[in-house]
Amino acid sequence: MVFLEPFLVSLAEEVGGCDCFFEATTSEFGQIFGVSQQSASRYLMLLEKQGWITRARSEKGFKVSITDEGVSVLKRLERKISSFLNHDSEMTYVGEVVSGIGEGAYYVSKYAEKINETLGYSPYPGTLNVRVHSGKPDLDIKSTIKISGFTSEGRSYGGVGLTPIVLTINRKTIHCHAIIPERTHHKLDLELISKHNFRKEFKAADGDEVRFTVL
Amino acid sequence: MVFLEPFLVSLAEEVGGCDCFFEATTSEFGQIFGVSQQSASRYLMLLEKQGWITRARSEKGFKVSITDEGVSVLKRLERKISSFLNHDSEMTYVGEVVSGIGEGAYYVSKYAEKINETLGYSPYPGTLNVRVHSGKPDLDIKSTIKISGFTSEGRSYGGVGLTPIVLTINRKTIHCHAIIPERTHHKLDLELISKHNFRKEFKAADGDEVRFTVL
């Protein structure tokens, strides 16, 4: 058995961020990993084979970056660890209402029937976009309810997850769901749905503070 | 070379929180780790030898919990990962002012001289206690400045770390430091010092929102 996670974490640290890469020779990677040049070479190959990194040759070694799949591995790891570390403090996220580009309403209407079947309520055709201050959390967790993809009128709609959320906005508490597209979108914000029109019924406006916990 | 981190993370997930334990037989640990009963037994011994877990025999196996040292390993891991995942979003913490029990002032006065030597300013004898909404972050990082322990008038004072912070409160920005006791305190809140009296000069009051980033 071979664990590649520790190497992925080391690489993540060097790479620095999702859209960055890190360039080094296999010997240097060996130093970073704490193994020989040969083993580093082998691990880089294995990590690529796993689909967790991409490696492109350059004059002085490889340019390495982390794939979406690698990022989900890191997110899963982070969630495991932080669920332990934040056990008592019950993880409250803080963010603010931001403007979406209006496409939420379109998609919600397409998924409405499926959502009703799954969650037992008909969602208001529109989403509340929330920017979380500590960075978009990975909400694809145990309690996430999956809706599989489907085709309608010749157009295919991908699977989504729905994570139950308890949201506080303007001193009101609302039970709602975060939409987690299965095809990893690189959206900065979280999209929330509920049976209510957040903006009308709860006077949610851009910049309003929201707090939520995940169920 | 053997990596114990992945096993520690698996255990952390099962254990659930710092002050909890998890009970299982070595076969069951084997299932969790994805290895045989024999290997699970061996890894539990190694983890204990590392000082990352404690294991106490019970009728049906072992009660396992994670030591302070194990927790720091997890924190280090979390920080590596989240520095990658939150690369662009530049990690802003949000919290609120809470009341301390007043002991801050006493300790700051004891450490004042050392702090002046190290940071070049004489701290106001009192701390601003901040509860971070996303849970107390681990601020024992690269930029943390260490003050070693000392003895004064027959009483010994443990080492502390000082992490530079840029804090915003009531629309004012203050450069200050978070105090990180070396002996892991299990305090929920963060204690901040600066040369200013936060409560007087910046009208900080309990419940006021603060935001800060770490330098």
Add this chain to the structure above:
DNA sequence: ATTACTATATAGCGAGTAT
């Protein structure tokens, strides 16, 4: 029932080296 030892098979490491 357990845990954990011993023995043996296999996986992994890295020196040497071809490319």
Add this chain to the structure above:
DNA sequence: TATACTCGCTATATAGTAA
């Protein structure tokens, strides 16, 4: 210069089993 192959040695895994 590099990377990454082969191969001998060591480390690790687990079957068998004692305690």
